[in-house]
Amino acid sequence: MSEIAVITGGTSGIGKATALCLRDAGYDVYELSRREQGVEGLHHIRCDITDEDQVRAAVAEIIGQAGRIDVLINNAGFGISGAVEFTDTAEAQRLLDVNFFGMVRMNKAVIPHMRRAGRAKICRFTAPPPDRISYLIAPRAVQLPAGAAPLLEGPGRELQQHPDVVIYF
Numbered sequence: 001m002s003e004i005a006v007i008t009g010g011t012s013g014i015g016k017a018t019a020l021c022l023r024d025a026g027y028d029v030y031e032l033s034r035r036e037q038g039v040e041g042l043h044h045i046r047c048d049i050t051d052e053d054q055v056r057a058a059v060a061e062i063i064g065q066a067g068r069i070d071v072l073i074n075n076a077g078f079g080i081s082g083a084v085e086f087t088d089t090a091e092a093q094r095l096l097d098v099n100f101f102g103m104v105r106m107n108k109a110v111i112p113h114m115r116r117a118g119r120a121k122i123c124r125f126t127a128p129p130p131d132r133i134s135y136l137i138a139p140r141a142v143q144l145p146a147g148a149a150p151l152l153e154g155p156g157r158e159l160q161q162h163p164d165v166v167i168y169f
Contacts, residue, residue, distance in 0.1 A: 002028040004066045006059075008049055008106060009076030010042065011035045014125060018073060027071065030062050049076050049102035050094075059109040068117050072110045074103040075125040 005022045009015035010031025019042055023029045030043040038044020043065070047058040062069060077099040080087055103124055114120030 002026055003070040004028050004030070004062070004068055005071040005073065006030045006032065006062060006069050006106075006110065007073040007075050008032045008047075008102065011037070011039055011044070015073075015075040018075065018125075022071075028066060030066070032058055033076070049105055050097045052105050055105045055109050059106075059113070063113055069110050069113050070117070070119065071121045071123075072106060072114075073123045073125065074106055076102055077125075 003026075005019075005027040007015055007019050007022070007029065008031075010019040010029070011033040015031070015033075016039055019029050019031045019039060023041055028043070030045060031038060032045050032047040032049065034046065034048050035044075036046060043062075045058045045061055047054045049055055059069070078095065080091055080095055107122065110122075111120075114122075
């Protein structure tokens with residue numbers, strides 16, 4: 001039986017390449033994106049990760065079809081080019097909603113299923129170039145100040161009682 005992998009932002013770029021590599025390695029891959037069309041050979045679910053209802057519905061659909069989720073790769077995201085002084089605040093907030101809170105929503109929806117299964121892998125991809133405002137905003141959000149850290153550290157602590165759980169951030 002193949003392992004079930006879910007990847008956000010899986011219809012282009014690094015997400016698509018990762019999804020195809022996972023498929024070629026024998027995984028049954030579900031890719032989530034806002035696009036109507038998916039990638040041939042992968043299960044496509046249209047999902048905007050900034051919408052918690054869509055995230056829950058997508059995860060429920062995967063659980064309904066596959067019965068479990070073994071791997072979650074939080075890949076969806078975008079960058080903003082240019083100096084911070086010229087960056088629209090609403091666009092910077094949108095970046096955090098996709099790149100950071102989208103990951104939080106996915107983790108929140110998937111972890112209960114992983115906990116029941118007793119095994120899981122969660123990964124987060126983000127590597128914008130250092131000349132982009134997104135380099136200053138999104139990756140640093142994952143290195144949160146005290147008080148907000150449980151959003152990221154929580155999954156590792158919550159799931160570490162299971163020997164087959166690996167969390168990559």
